[in-house]
Amino acid sequence: MARRTTQKGIQAIRAHFLEATAEEDRAGILDPDPNLPRDGVKPGEWDGAPWDCLPPDCPVRVLGHNGNVTYCVSATGQLHAVEKWDASTLANLFAPQLNYAFWAWPGFGAGGKDSDGNPLPPKVKRLERDKCAFALIAEGKRRGLFDPEKRVRGRGGWMAANGDFIWHSGEWLWCASAKGELGRAAPGEMDRALYTRAPDVDRPWATPVSIEDSPAQSILEDLKTWNWERPWLDPVLFLGWVACAFMGGALDWRPIVFTTGGAGVGKSTLHRITQALLGDSLIALVDTTAAGIYQHVGHDSLPVTVDELEAKKGSSKATSVIELARLASSGGRMARGGANHEGTTFQARSAFMFSAIIPPPMGVQDKTRMALLNLKRLDKRHSREPVVRDTDGRMLLRQIMDGWSDFRARILPDWKRTLHLAGFDARAMDTYGTLLAAAELLLGPDALEQMGLDVADQQRLAETLASAFKAERAEQTEKWLECLEHLLSAPIDSHRGGKRLSVGRILVEFQRGDLDLVYAREDLAMAGLGLKKAGAPGTGPYLCVPAQHPALVKIFQETDFYEGGWWNALKQAPESIVLRGLEQRHHTVKIDKVAKFCLLIDLGAYDRASPEGVE
Numbered sequence: 001m002a003r004r005t006t007q008k009g010i011q012a013i014r015a016h017f018l019e020a021t022a023e024e025d026r027a028g029i030l031d032p033d034p035n036l037p038r039d040g041v042k043p044g045e046w047d048g049a050p051w052d053c054l055p056p057d058c059p060v061r062v063l064g065h066n067g068n069v070t071y072c073v074s075a076t077g078q079l080h081a082v083e084k085w086d087a088s089t090l091a092n093l094f095a096p097q098l099n100y101a102f103w104a105w106p107g108f109g110a111g112g113k114d115s116d117g118n119p120l121p122p123k124v125k126r127l128e129r130d131k132c133a134f135a136l137i138a139e140g141k142r143r144g145l146f147d148p149e150k151r152v153r154g155r156g157g158w159m160a161a162n163g164d165f166i167w168h169s170g171e172w173l174w175c176a177s178a179k180g181e182l183g184r185a186a187p188g189e190m191d192r193a194l195y196t197r198a199p200d201v202d203r204p205w206a207t208p209v210s211i212e213d214s215p216a217q218s219i220l221e222d223l224k225t226w227n228w229e230r231p232w233l234d235p236v237l238f239l240g241w242v243a244c245a246f247m248g249g250a251l252d253w254r255p256i257v258f259t260t261g262g263a264g265v266g267k268s269t270l271h272r273i274t275q276a277l278l279g280d281s282l283i284a285l286v287d288t289t290a291a292g293i294y295q296h297v298g299h300d301s302l303p304v305t306v307d308e309l310e311a312k313k314g315s316s317k318a319t320s321v322i323e324l325a326r327l328a329s330s331g332g333r334m335a336r337g338g339a340n341h342e343g344t345t346f347q348a349r350s351a352f353m354f355s356a357i358i359p360p361p362m363g364v365q366d367k368t369r370m371a372l373l374n375l376k377r378l379d380k381r382h383s384r385e386p387v388v389r390d391t392d393g394r395m396l397l398r399q400i401m402d403g404w405s406d407f408r409a410r411i412l413p414d415w416k417r418t419l420h421l422a423g424f425d426a427r428a429m430d431t432y433g434t435l436l437a438a439a440e441l442l443l444g445p446d447a448l449e450q451m452g453l454d455v456a457d458q459q460r461l462a463e464t465l466a467s468a469f470k471a472e473r474a475e476q477t478e479k480w481l482e483c484l485e486h487l488l489s490a491p492i493d494s495h496r497g498g499k500r501l502s503v504g505r506i507l508v509e510f511q512r513g514d515l516d517l518v519y520a521r522e523d524l525a526m527a528g529l530g531l532k533k534a535g536a537p538g539t540g541p542y543l544c545v546p547a548q549h550p551a552l553v554k555i556f557q558e559t560d561f562y563e564g565g566w567w568n569a570l571k572q573a574p575e576s577i578v579l580r581g582l583e584q585r586h587h588t589v590k591i592d593k594v595a596k597f598c599l600l601i602d603l604g605a606y607d608r609a610s611p612e613g614v615e
């Protein structure tokens with residue numbers, strides 16, 4: 001399918017005209033000679049000089065302090081954490097209005113003589129550096145404690161206190177009104193948040209973008225040329241992530257996308273397309289570390305992509321990157337030690353995208369926060385290189401800004417309700433619901449209907465999604481079940497017919513009647529476990545698991561359930577399966593002559609709750 005044209009006619013002309021007239025008016029900055037009075041005030045003679053307060057119209061704003069650090073916003077609008085007050089620090093704070101600093105804290109010298117030899121008034125020759133520093137430090141103490149991790153917002157998408165979407169491009173803050181007008185303001189304090197100035201990234205399109213004029217449909221057509229495992233769904237999820245990438249810090253939940261597949265399936269090409277769409281608003285990395293990412297991101301909420309995040313034996317680098325992405329999903333804080341025993345914290349609010357041939361090992365807490373999109377080998381006879389216009393990403397951003405209120409109030413809640421009907425848990429509703437809602441914001445419901453997502457019939461759509469994500473949900477085993485399954489598969493030092501037995505095999509033989517209770521107990525005791533026959537209070541029989549036993553320590557030593565962790569994990573199971581809170585006599589079981597207080601796993605209830613399968 002050929003790429004559709006976007007805005008045409010008078011709308012396109014108006015957009016380009018607004019683009020041309022929106023360039024900043026870089027008028028000269030007024031910074032008169034420091035010897036001249038300012039508003040009638042002579043150098044160094046303002047009320048409160050030199051440090052009882054800041055001088056009037058000071059270009060440097062002091063935010064507060066924390067210990068020896070004073071936080072200031074410089075004359076150019078950037079945040080500075082100042083601890084050392086030397087001449088270059090003060091120059092960086094006041095430039096390009098250096099004359100102001102000399103006027104406020106002047107160091108006078110001889111003014112020379114006139115043509116008649118008469119002495120002239122003293123002239124400002126230098127900056128009284130200590131007085132200037134003392135004034136700024138004192139103002140910081142007066143302003144109180146300041147935490148940049150909680151107050152500062154860098155570039156990317158954010159949500160204002162009134163629910164509006166704000167795009168911080170670096171030089172400007174942008175917001176679209178209900179009338180379709182695009183407003184901008186200089187970075188500064190808003191709703192107790194400080195938006196700091198930074199090098200500019202992409203700006204939103206100047207005029208409203210309708211679904212008909214949007215490049216989203218043609219981008220989707222390009223994405224469909226990849227050989228996705230679910231061709232009717234995965235391209236939609238991927239396009240939804242592109243929208244989430246722009247939303248960034250404005251979202252309550254930022255889903256992760258992880259594309260997988262062998263060599264030659266087009267993973268790196270997807271990264272190039274993403275980079276073309278997001279432009280300077282994307283932090284695109286390869287072979288990076290978590291520390292490298294959070295040092296690069298800082299206070300921004302710009303999206304991050306990492307290509308070739310492969311599983312490597314003996315390396316935890318990829319695991320730490322995924323951990324950072326997991327924290328970014330909810331905006332959780334990361335704490336790390338620093339120099340001089342001073343800890344540092346970091347709060348990521350970026351949407352992450354990864355790709356790999358073989359992803360690194362991930363826990364349930366990671367998989368529930370991401371959409372795993374599997375790619376198969378491309379048919380090169382029908383492949384083509386997609387074309388992305390340099391305006392496409394900016395038009396998508398404008399769509400997001402115009403449709404933000406509808407996204408939050410209607411589209412996202414509707415998708416979460418649909419996923420709830422499909423039986424998804426809260427985390428999956430956040431992840432897939434946000435991706436699908438963001439895709440609908442860009443494409444509209446008609447395009448999703450054409451893809452096979454029947455948004456008009458919520459019940460049918462729920463059934464479709466439940467079937468589509470069956471494999472992913474099967475992999476997302478709850479911790480108690482993961483613990484129990486590990487225990488059942490654990491080998492023990494007991495052989496029968498030349499084969500080494502596992503805990504599960506002994507239980508199968510006992511339940512089938514092939515093994516007497518006495519012998520089953522003897523075998524299980526070697527694994528630190530007990531066994532009770534069927535009977536009240538549940539169905540039974542019961543596998544008895546104590547809180548401590550050397551054999552169990554050995555079984556769980558290389559897992560997340562080491563050092564007694566299995567006890568807490570099993571207590572998270574449904575009470576119908578893992579019985580607890582009964583009378584003491586029910587929980588007390590002898591294992592190798594030693595009485596142990598145990599959790600009772602009702603094997604009958606466990607078998608009924610397990611999905612049917614072929615043994």
